Amino acid sequence: MLIYAQSQDPFETRLQKLHRDAAELVGNLSFDSVLEKIASIALERSGGSYAAVATLDERGEIERFVTAGMLHTQIEKISHPPKGFGLIRAMMQTSKALRINNISSDPRHAGFPPGHPKMTSLLGVPLFQGQRQIGQIYITDKAISGEFSAEDQRLMEILASYAAVAIINARLFRDFTMHDRVLTRQNENLNLLNQLASTLSTSTEINEILDQGLYQLMDYLRLEVGEVFLGNEDSRQLNLLIHQGDIVENLWKRNRFSIGESTVGRAAKGDVPILLNLTDNEYADLNPLTKARGLHELAAIPMKGRRGVVGVLCVATCHPTPLTEPDVQYAQGIAAWMATAIENIRLNLQGRRLAILEERDRIGMDLHDGIIQSIYAVGLTLEHARLLMKDDTALAETRIEQAIENLNSTIRDIRSYILDLRPRQLKDENLMQGINRLVQEFRANSLIEVSLTGPKDGVGNLPEPQAIALFHICQEALANIAKHAHARHTEVTVWTTAERTLIEIHDDGRGFDPEKTRVSIGHGLSNMETRATNAGGEVDISSDIDGGTTVLAWVPFPEPEFSDNESIFE
Secondary structure: OHHHHHHHOOHHHHHHHHHHHHHHHHOOOOHHHHHHHHHHHHHHHHOEEEEEEEEEOOOOOEEEEEEEOOOHHHHHOOOOOOOOOHHHHHHHOOOOOEEEOOHHHOOOOOOOOOOOOOOOOEEEEEEEEOOEEEEEEEEEEEOOOOOOOHHHHHHHHHHHHHHHHHHHHHHHHHHHHHHHHHHHHHHHHHHHHHHHHHHHHOOOOHHHHHHHHHHHHHHHHOOOEEEEEEEOOOOOEEEEEEEEOOOOOOOEOOOEEEOOOHHHHHHHHHOOOEEEEOOOOOOOOEOHHHHHOOOOEEEEEEEEEOOEEEEEEEEEEOOOOOOOHHHHHHHHHHHHHHHHHHHHHHHHHHHHHHHHHHHHHHHHHHHHHHHHHHHHHHHHHHHHHHHHOOOOHHHHHHHHHHHHHHHHHHHHHHHHHHHHHOOOOOOOOOHHHHHHHHHHHHHHHHOOEEEEEOOOOOOOOOOHHHHHHHHHHHHHHHHHHHHHHOOOEEEEEEEEOOOEEEEEEEEOOOOOOOOOOOOOOOOHHHHHHHHHHHOOOEEEEEEEOOOEEEEEEEEEOOOOOOOOOOOOOO
16 A cells, blocks of 8 residues: 555655655645645655644634545534644644544543544644744544654654645735735725716716616626615605616615614614625515515615715625625715715705895895886886976976986896896807897997997907807906996907907996905906906906996917927928
8 A cells, every 4th residue: 555655664765755745835825725735745644544734813713624534425524623622622722742642542532523533543733833823733543553653743743844834825825815806806996986986076967876876886796786765955854766676676665764764764874884684584674575586685875975974875685695894885985975976966056046046136136226216216206297287287298208218217227137137158150240249239238339340250260168258258248337337338349469369348437446346246357257267368357437447358379289290480
């Protein structure tokens, strides 16, 4: 027999073979493969009938237990891994090898577990990393003599030195590989979250945000069912808004929950994910089909934004493997992005509603203090004229003429408001055509004389963003003249240079002090400056009391583009 031949080899020969085995062993970086190889070498070089390698975790408990020489049917009958009683516990607590001729007679022996083959002799050798024991090698039942010799012990102690190094290296490689996988997964998660954030940042529809976020989460984690419950802004209710997945139509019995009520409500109130094991537990609030259709696990994840929880994200899977901590963290990241995007949309809507209310108040005050009062005054003048018709016809006619004049003035005020409020766009027109339309509307609505001067062929090579900026600046300037200037005449001039296009709007109205009344002309001044700056240009506004106002704005032409083989001097 091969074992018999090896057992008869001189110690030097056995040692040489062990060194060759050890060289191959140390070069192996697969943790499981290393343990199997150690057990195989121990069995072959010791001449034993059975061998095993145990590794210990950070707490000093058995982590892995790999055997050699035992049939699979034998291994299946034994509880695995061993609990660490008797001689195994003694081996874990010593720094020296154990060599025992009769296991049953040793006082430290705690008996064999049910199904374990009977063993007589034992050779146990500890494995060390520095001063810390990291495992053991066990060999039992010497095949020829029945007892292990001092040479056998010496060989196994040498093997233990090699084995410890191999195990340490394999562990380091395993941990590095796992860490690399974690980092790779984290990078993938971050990339996907960034992609989602980019998508969500451009969306203005809440349903679209929820659909996209839930779809990406389910696709990446391979989840079968997902739902989103969204909270109302002005109540403590969570309503089902989005459902994805064909396995069930609803995960829960209800589509609405109060904050703190049931699993969905508790997730919103508790601010932490809730994981449900559907295989081993029953939950009263679940739709019975959720479990009946094979879903094993469900997670309820709060959608937490900057201002609190806005909803709950629920996902369920049929996979028997539970969701990992990185999976849950990724789901939390998506839920947070969705919550933040929803908050931004709601804040924008609130801002728009507030702006509308403020504009309504402004218009109401302007109408009340201006136009309505003017109409009321016209009414009083006409009433006075009616009373004078019998006694003083001449004075009555004077009052009627005054009423007519005041009414025409009020009409002009109303037209100026229409001019200021009606939005305008540069449609399918060039800049000069658009400004000409503004001038015509201004003349008709304000009854102020206005002239326009500019290039007859337009400014055809001016880019659209710059043209739109000048168009709106002209619009703002004319609206301010109609409302505030009390002008008789307005001049609009457009001209170009090699580098820019300019527009000047001048009126002969009452003017104003730019330093004192800068913020009193509606939003016009700030709007003009913002539009010019965004287009790469500037705007200058000058005014004198009783001396009129001039708005001068310019925007640049784009710089010419040259290829690598072109020169501006050619």
